[in-house]
Amino acid sequence: MRARGPQRRRVAGVVAMALVPLTVAVGVAWAAVTDNMFPTLATSVTCWLESGHPPCQTDNREVYFYMDSSGEYELESEDRATVNAAIDGEYRPTDLAFHYDSSPVFEGDAETDIIYQEGSTGLSDGAAGMTWCNALGGKPYKCDQQYIRIRGNGDYTYARVCHETGHAVGLQHGKYSTPVLDNTDGRLGCLVTPSDGHPHLGANNRENINATY
Ligand SMILES: [Zn+2]
Numbered sequence: 001m002r003a004r005g006p007q008r009r010r011v012a013g014v015v016a017m018a019l020v021p022l023t024v025a026v027g028v029a030w031a032a033v034t035d036n037m038f039p040t041l042a043t044s045v046t047c048w049l050e051s052g053h054p055p056c057q058t059d060n061r062e063v064y065f066y067m068d069s070s071g072e073y074e075l076e077s078e079d080r081a082t083v084n085a086a087i088d089g090e091y092r093p094t095d096l097a098f099h100y101d102s103s104p105v106f107e108g109d110a111e112t113d114i115i116y117q118e119g120s121t122g123l124s125d126g127a128a129g130m131t132w133c134n135a136l137g138g139k140p141y142k143c144d145q146q147y148i149r150i151r152g153n154g155d156y157t158y159a160r161v162c163h164e165t166g167h168a169v170g171l172q173h174g175k176y177s178t179p180v181l182d183n184t185d186g187r188l189g190c191l192v193t194p195s196d197g198h199p200h201l202g203a204n205n206r207e208n209i210n211a212t213y
Pocket residue numbers: 163167173193
């Protein structure tokens with residue numbers, strides 16, 4: 001974990017936004033159109049354990065992930081390939097460092113950060129997937145372990161993995177962003193709802209991630 005916390009870096013990002021003409025001249029630009037990184041002015045300030053709340057930040061930039069390889073929520077090889085493709089294509093180019101954790105940890109204060117599952121249990125009728133925090137992290141706005149569950153049978157798509165992984169690192173829908181955007185605003189990249197047809201993270205989400213982690 002870095003010494004400089006996410007709040008300070010995000011303040012720096014806002015300052016940079018106000019100085020775009022100057023900063024462009026020196027090769028630095030803040031491309032974000034909205035702050036959609038938890039917490040925003042439109043969310044709670046603390047992380048909640050249950051689903052149905054705005055998703056909170058992962059606890060640091062080193063993101064360890066696991067894909068269920070047996071049992072009720074097992075990912076088939078095709079789904080595993082999709083998860084890896086979306087992480088490689090969208091998240092590895094950010095400041096987050098993703099590592100596969102073949103020996104996942106489910107207890108203690110350093111649990112595996114993201115657990116990917118395939119299944120529909122607990123999903124509302126209109127939802128293709130959901131993300132929820134299972135264990136709080138060190139700070140009130142952080143989570144130590146997030147679960148991602150996405151339906152199978154062709155619904156485990158690159159765009160949905162991009163969307164739910166975004167939630168697992170704290171990215172919000174448009175209605176929870178500051179300023180508020182329509183949930184279908186294309187500038188939200190794969191955080192558009194629904195994410196079909198929007199497979200890529202995009203500049204706004206990338207800027208928010210890099211300013212936070
Ligand atoms: Zn969502």
